Amino acid sequence: MHVQSVTTALADAFLQVRDQSVRLCAGLETEDFVVQPMADASPPKWHLGHTTWFWETFVLIPNVPGYRVFNDQFNYVFNSYYETVGRRTLRTMRGNLSRPTVAEVYRYRAYVDEHMTRFLAERDLPDTLESLIVLGLEHEKQHQELLITDIKYTLGHNPLFPALDIPVTEHKPQQPGTLRPTRAGAITIPEGVYTIGYQGDGFCFDNELGVHKVYLNETTLAGNLVTNAEYLAFMEAGGYSQFQHWLADGWAWVNATKAEAPLYWHKIDGTWHNYTFAGLEPIDPDAPVCHVNFYEADGYARWRDLRLPTEFEWETAALLGNLNWGQRWEWTASAYLPYPGFKTVPGAVGEYNGKFMSGQMVLRGASVATPPDSDTSDRTRPTYRNFFQPDKQWQYTGIRLVIS
Incomplete structure (x- = not known):
């Protein structure tokens, strides 16, 4: 049976x-x-x-x-x-x-x-x-x-910016009626040793395995993601023209691409718009900023004299409290590397994750485009390790800060 x-x-x-x-x-x-x-x-x-x-x-x-x-x-x-x-x-x-x-x-x-x-x-x-x-x-x-x-x-990237009926709510505010929610619901991690990695009995990807201990200083993560309004302040302060906010590779990316805003943002008659599946619309100031790459996330954090969390801080905070995650994949400060004891299984299935552990950064959480959970697995595990090269913008990526 x-x-x-x-x-x-x-x-x-x-x-x-x-x-x-x-x-x-x-x-x-x-x-x-x-x-x-x-x-x-x-x-x-x-x-x-x-x-x-x-x-x-x-x-x-x-x-x-x-x-x-x-x-x-x-x-x-x-x-x-x-x-x-x-x-x-x-x-x-x-x-x-x-x-x-x-x-x-x-x-x-x-x-x-x-x-x-x-x-x-x-x-x-x-x-x-x-x-x-x-x-x-x-x-x-x-x-x-x-x-x-x-x-x-x-x-x-079609000049007609066509709308499409697709099940994604792209610009839902994190907490309706709140502006600049950086400290709302902040999560503090007490100093100590924490266990990292998947420990359940259900499905997980091989890159989540290799349960191990890490030591963390006391750290406080913002409860919510950086909003469009907050990121726009960085842009208006000349963030894309000031090299001191950028890693060397990031500054090279800015100069090579002439970037001045997140992907899909367009300034029309003095007002910033962004493309969504509803078409071209004025940006929602309260929505989490989206389609920024690691360089942009890191540059914004430096402009604020703050930093991005490590993937270990993020996972621990997510397990300790209500981190309000799931709308954007969140860039971390961690390079995508194997956990202790990681082994690639033989055959084609072993090519799924391990061979990409070079030149990429870890993202945590999920996004509005992530398929919902099913009876067979949990797609939104706090231990799930997504990864992309630092210049990639086209995923639903956002920014969470370490605020102390």
Whole structure:
């Protein structure tokens, strides 16, 4: 009974996750599925194909005798970065693939979904395969978040700034009616030794493992994120033109890109606007600032004579009290490095996190684009370690400060 209920739950979760990916694309026109205005933002068609390829490559082909692949050329098209699985098209070339067509990608999804549904219904799964299915669900949820951010990048760089009906509330105030909420609900971490890393029995990514102790000084984190109004004060004070607020790499980025505001901000007739899925709108002063990179977050903190929290301070504060997190991925001052004892598992699954532990910074929390929790896992664990290169802006990233 237990095995049957677990299998049924996985089958239901699989269909729910697969349907959500399609729903996110429901408002797109055919042309929207192919465009790739920058290397980091993959076309929606590619996301739909890649997440399908994951199920076919890692579940169906190894575990279903006689399974016939939908198209033996799709491994080259939809493999992302798995060296173990073979050659792949360059990431920068994904937007040049007029074929396979959008219609064929949807046929591919239907074909794999049919076989996966049958697979989950017909057999009991060993623990290793059950874990792989859960990882696949989490993988597709991550791509759902990327679908949202990549679609926004495409439409936000269209001169028409088209609106799109997509389930993201981008500019919800943190506490309605409050301005400059930097100290509201601040969390103080007493001096001491704290345990870091995932300690539960459910799903987590391998980069959360390696439970270990850290010593922390007494530290107080702001209860809320930096708002648009607060960040605008930095801009108006000449923050982007004063080198003393920036790391050397950050100052080089400012000069190379001529940056003067967060991504999607446009000054029109003397008023700052930003692009959201509702179209181009005046910025909401009370909303958490969004689409800033690590350099901008660090520069703002230095301008305030403050700093960003380490990932260990952030995790501890989140576990100690109500940190009011979940609207923006929050930059930390921590480089993305392995925890003590981290080991890469053999095979393609081992390529998921470990090989990216170089040149990236850790973000904590979640964002308005993060898929909600499900019965199979918790996507918003305080121990979850997101990571991006310090110049990246296109995710829903924001700023929390250490205020003392």
